[in-house]
Amino acid sequence: xxxxxxxxxxxxxxxxxxxxxxxxxxxxxxxxxxxxxxxxxxxxxxxxxxxxxxxxxxxxxxxxxxxxxxxxxxxxxxxxxxxxxxxxxxxxxxxxxxxxxxxxxxxxxxxxxxxxxxxxxxxxxxxxxxxxxxxxxxxxxxxxxxxxxxxxxxxxxxxxxxxxxxxxxxxxxxxxxxxxxxxxxxxxxxxxxxxxxxxxxxxxxxxxxxxxxxxxxxxxxxxxxxxxxxxxxxxxxxxxxxxxxxxxxxxxxxxxxxxxxxxxxxxxxxxxxxxxxxxxxxxxxxxxxxxxxxxxxxxxxxxxxxxxxxxxxxxxxxxxxxxxxxxxxxxxxxxxxxxxxxxxxxxxxxxxxxxxxxxxxxxxxxxxxxxxxxxxxxxxxxxxxxxxxxxxxxxxxxxxxxxxxxxxxxxxxxxxxxxxxxxxxxxxxxxxxxxxxxxxxxxxxxxxxxxxxxxxxxxxxxxxxxxxxxxxxxxxxxxxxxxxxxxxxxxxxxxxxxxxxxxxxxxxxxxxxxxxxxxxxxxxxxxxxxxxxxxxxxxxxxxxxxxxxxxxxxxxxxxxxxxxxxxxxxxxxxxxxxxxxxxxxxxxxxxxxxxxxxxxxxxxxxxxxxxxxxxxxxxxxxxxxxxxxxxxxxxxxxxxxxxxxxxxxxxxxxxxxxxxxxxxxxxxxxxxxxxxxxxxxxxxxxxxxxxxxxxxxxxxxxxxxxxxxxxxxxxxxxxxxxxxxxxxxxxxxxxxxxxxxxxxxxxxxxxxxxxxxxxxxxxxxxxxxxxxxxxxxxxxxx
Amino acid sequence: xxxxxxxxxxxxxxxxxxxxxxxxxxxxxxxxxxxxxxxxxxxxxxxxxxxxxxxxxxxxxxxxxxxxxxxxxxxxxxxxxxxxxxxxxxxxxxxxx
Numbered sequence: 001x002x003x004x005x006x007x008x009x010x011x012x013x014x015x016x017x018x019x020x021x022x023x024x025x026x027x028x029x030x031x032x033x034x035x036x037x038x039x040x041x042x043x044x045x046x047x048x049x050x051x052x053x054x055x056x057x058x059x060x061x062x063x064x065x066x067x068x069x070x071x072x073x074x075x076x077x078x079x080x081x082x083x084x085x086x087x088x089x090x091x092x093x094x095x096x097x098x099x100x101x102x103x104x105x106x107x108x109x110x111x112x113x114x115x116x117x118x119x120x121x122x123x124x125x126x127x128x129x130x131x132x133x134x135x136x137x138x139x140x141x142x143x144x145x146x147x148x149x150x151x152x153x154x155x156x157x158x159x160x161x162x163x164x165x166x167x168x169x170x171x172x173x174x175x176x177x178x179x180x181x182x183x184x185x186x187x188x189x190x191x192x193x194x195x196x197x198x199x200x201x202x203x204x205x206x207x208x209x210x211x212x213x214x215x216x217x218x219x220x221x222x223x224x225x226x227x228x229x230x231x232x233x234x235x236x237x238x239x240x241x242x243x244x245x246x247x248x249x250x251x252x253x254x255x256x257x258x259x260x261x262x263x264x265x266x267x268x269x270x271x272x273x274x275x276x277x278x279x280x281x282x283x284x285x286x287x288x289x290x291x292x293x294x295x296x297x298x299x300x301x302x303x304x305x306x307x308x309x310x311x312x313x314x315x316x317x318x319x320x321x322x323x324x325x326x327x328x329x330x331x332x333x334x335x336x337x338x339x340x341x342x343x344x345x346x347x348x349x350x351x352x353x354x355x356x357x358x359x360x361x362x363x364x365x366x367x368x369x370x371x372x373x374x375x376x377x378x379x380x381x382x383x384x385x386x387x388x389x390x391x392x393x394x395x396x397x398x399x400x401x402x403x404x405x406x407x408x409x410x411x412x413x414x415x416x417x418x419x420x421x422x423x424x425x426x427x428x429x430x431x432x433x434x435x436x437x438x439x440x441x442x443x444x445x446x447x448x449x450x451x452x453x454x455x456x457x458x459x460x461x462x463x464x465x466x467x468x469x470x471x472x473x474x475x476x477x478x479x480x481x482x483x484x485x486x487x488x489x490x491x492x493x494x495x496x497x498x499x500x501x502x503x504x505x506x507x508x509x510x511x512x513x514x515x516x517x518x519x520x521x522x523x524x525x526x527x528x529x530x531x532x533x534x535x536x537x538x539x540x541x542x543x544x545x546x547x548x549x550x551x552x553x554x555x556x557x558x559x560x561x562x563x564x565x566x567x568x569x570x571x572x573x574x575x576x577x578x579x580x581x582x583x584x585x586x587x588x589x590x591x592x593x594x595x596x597x598x599x600x601x602x603x604x605x606x607x608x609x610x611x612x613x614x615x616x617x618x619x620x621x622x623x624x625x626x627x628x629x630x631x632x633x634x635x636x637x638x639x640x641x642x643x644x645x646x647x648x649x650x651x652x653x654x655x656x657x658x659x660x661x662x663x664x665x666x667x668x669x670x671x672x673x674x675x676x677x678x679x680x681x682x683x684x685x686x687x688x689x690x691x692x693x694x695x696x697x698x699x700x701x702x703x704x705x706x707x708x709x710x711x712x713x714x715x716x717x718x719x720x721x722x723x724x725x726x727x728x729x730x731x732x733x734x735x736x737x738x739x740x741x742x743x744x745x746x747x748x749x750x751x752x753x754x755x756x757x758x759x760x761x762x763x764x765x766x767x768x769x770x771x772x773x774x775x776x777x778x779x780x781x782x
Numbered sequence: 783x784x785x786x787x788x789x790x791x792x793x794x795x796x797x798x799x800x801x802x803x804x805x806x807x808x809x810x811x812x813x814x815x816x817x818x819x820x821x822x823x824x825x826x827x828x829x830x831x832x833x834x835x836x837x838x839x840x841x842x843x844x845x846x847x848x849x850x851x852x853x854x855x856x857x858x859x860x861x862x863x864x865x866x867x868x869x870x871x872x873x874x875x876x877x878x879x
Binding site for chain 2 (some may be wrong): 666
C-alpha cells in the first residue's frame, strides 16, 4: 500500500507535488480555523439561547410570582391582625376579608377564607368558616359552620401544625360552577394568649388566567412553556391528558428518561438547568429542555424548544464557507501550480540538458539562469561539471589513444625482436639445432643466435641482457647485431668478444646495461669447438651418455669492464654429443610458493628420458617448467638452445621428419637406385618400403619435430637403405603381420606397411645406438 | 600425382600420373564423382610406383564399388606395380590388367 502510494507520487511532477503539498497545508489550516470558529460561534449562540430562555422563563413566571407575593402578604396581614385579637369577632373578620379581597381585586373566583375552629385532642372536628369573594364585582361575605374539615381539604391535616405560609397543590374548585383551577395559600393563627392554633387564614387564587397566559406563551415558534407544581405535577402542558393528571416523574418513568426525574428534583430544590434531547416525539429533533424554579410557590417552569432553528444559520454559513473554500482552493491550486512551474522551469531545462549529457552529447548548451537562488547555484555547478567532464573525457581519449599506440608499438617491437631470432633450423647432415625463447613480457632481453661463419664453421650463442622490457630489448637488438657482425668478420673469437665488450662499454656510460653470453664456434665436420663464456651460466654438454656441466671460465659480462680480455676454451665434440645452452630464466622459473626450478631439476629431466631430437628436448624442458610453476606468473625470459653433433660421417641425406618431405626422400632413393643399377621391379619394392619407413618416422618419432637421415649404399651386390632418427626408441619389426587372405570388406585399412617392408626386402635390421633409431633394409641386386 | 577423369555413360575412367603416396593418396577418392558409376577404371599406365597409402586408396575404392554393386578395374598396370598388388593379395580381390 505504501509502495503503491510511493509509486504514484513518484510518477507525479515536482510541480504537482509542491502544489499538492502547499494546498494540503493551507486546507488543513483553514479547516482547523473554520471548525474552531464554528464551534465557538455555536457556543456563543447556545449561551444566547440559554440566557434568552432564562429571560423568557423569568418573564413568563413573573405574574405568577407577583401574585404569590401579594397573596402571601395578604394572608400574613390577616394572620397578624387576628393574632392581636383575644377572640373571634365576626365584624372584624368581615372587614379584614373584604379589605383583603378588594385590595387583591382578583377577577373571577379570587376569594379569601378565614376559618376559626376548635381543637380537640389536637384534632379539628368543627369550625366556623368566614369567607368572602367578589361576585360580579360585589363583595359577598358568608359565615358557615363546617364539619369534617379534613375531608374537605387534603392539605388541612398538615397546615395547622406549622406556623408558616403554606401553598397547596393546585386543585379544581368543585364548589365553583366554572370548576376553575385554584391554588390556596394558608397560614395558621392563634388568638392573643391562646395555647393552640385557633384557625387558618387562607386565600385562594384562580389560576385559569395564568394557566392560559403560560399555555399561550410563544418562544421562537416551536418553544412551549410547561408549568409544574411543587410535586412535579404538570399544571400547564401541551397535552391536555397530562395536565393536572401526571407528574414529571411519571413521564420520566414511562419514557425511560431518568434525566427528567433528576430535573424535577432539582427544580424542587430551587435549582435550574437544561436537558438536551436529540429526539422527542412531542417537540421534534434536537430539543432543548430548560427548567427553572419559581420562588415562593416552589414550583417549576420549563421551556422546551428545538434548537435546530437557532443553529440553522450557522450550518448554512458552514456550507457556504465550505463551497467558497473549495473554489478558493481551486484558484489557489492554479496559482501555486503556476508559481511552481514558473520556478521549476529552469530545473526542467537543466534536467533536459542533463539527459543530453548523459547520452554523451556535451554540445547541448545550458539554459541561462539569472537568479542566484538554489537553481542558479545548481546551474553554475552544472556548468562546471560539464566543463570538467569534457576535459576528463578528452584526457581519457588521449590516454587511450596513447595506450593503443604504445600497445601496437610494443607489438611491433615484439615482432621485430622475434623476427631477429632465427627460427629456420637448417637440416644439415652434420648437426641438428633447435632453439626457443619465451618472453616474460611482450619484449624480452634474452636472445640466441646461430649462423655459419664459413662453410664448415657454425656459431651458436645465447645471451641474457640485464633487465626486462623495452630498454632490455633495445639493448638486446644492439648487442645481437654487434655480436654477429664481430664474430662473422673477426677471425678470432676472443677478439670479437673483446671488440663487442669495448663498444658496449663505450655506449654504456648512461645506461649501465650489460649482458651475459655464451658463444661457441663448431667445426661441423670435425666437432672441434671453441667457446667463450662471458659471465653466462655454464651450458650443459651431453657426453658419455649423460648431460653434465661444461667447464667454463667465468670471464666477465659484456658491457661491464672495458678492455677485458676474454679467454677461449676448446673441446672436440664426438658423434652424438650435444651442447645445451640456456638462460637463468630456466633454472629461476618460480612456482607459486616462490621456489626456483633449479639446476638439479633440469639435470633430472634431461637425463631421465632417452635422447630426443633437439626440438623435443626443448619441448620436454618447457613442459616440465610449466608443470612446476603450475600457473605462477613467468618472471623471466626462458631461452634454450640445443646443438647436436651428428658426427664426422657419411653422406647422409638429412631431411626434416615431416610427411610433405616424402617426395624428397623418394627422389633421393630413386637417384641412389639408378646409380646402383637396380632393376625396375626391385625399384618398386624398395620405394614402397622406403616410403613406409619415412612416413612412419615423420608421423610418430617426435613430439615436436626432428630430422631423419637417410643413406643408400651398394655393397657386394646388396643395396642397403639406412634410416636414422632421434625419435623415441621404436622397433617397427615387432609389429604383427596383417592377414592378407581376407576379402576387401574384411581387410583393415592400414597395418600393411611393416608387413610390406619385411615382404619386399631381403633383410631388415633395427638397432638403437647413441640415441638414434637405426633401421636398415637390404635388397639383393640380381 | 595428377588425375584426369573421363566419363562415358556409367563408366568412369580415371587416369593417374605420378606417385600415389602418403601425401597424395588421400586426395584421390574425394575428387571422383562416383554417382551412377557402374564401372570405375583406373588407367595406371603412368604410375611408376604405388605406396601403401595408394594401396589403401584402391582398396577403399574397391569397397565402395562393391557396395554399389559396380565393377572396378585397373588397366595398363606396370608389371613392377602389379607385383606389389599381388604381393599384398590385392590381385585376388581386384581386377588388375
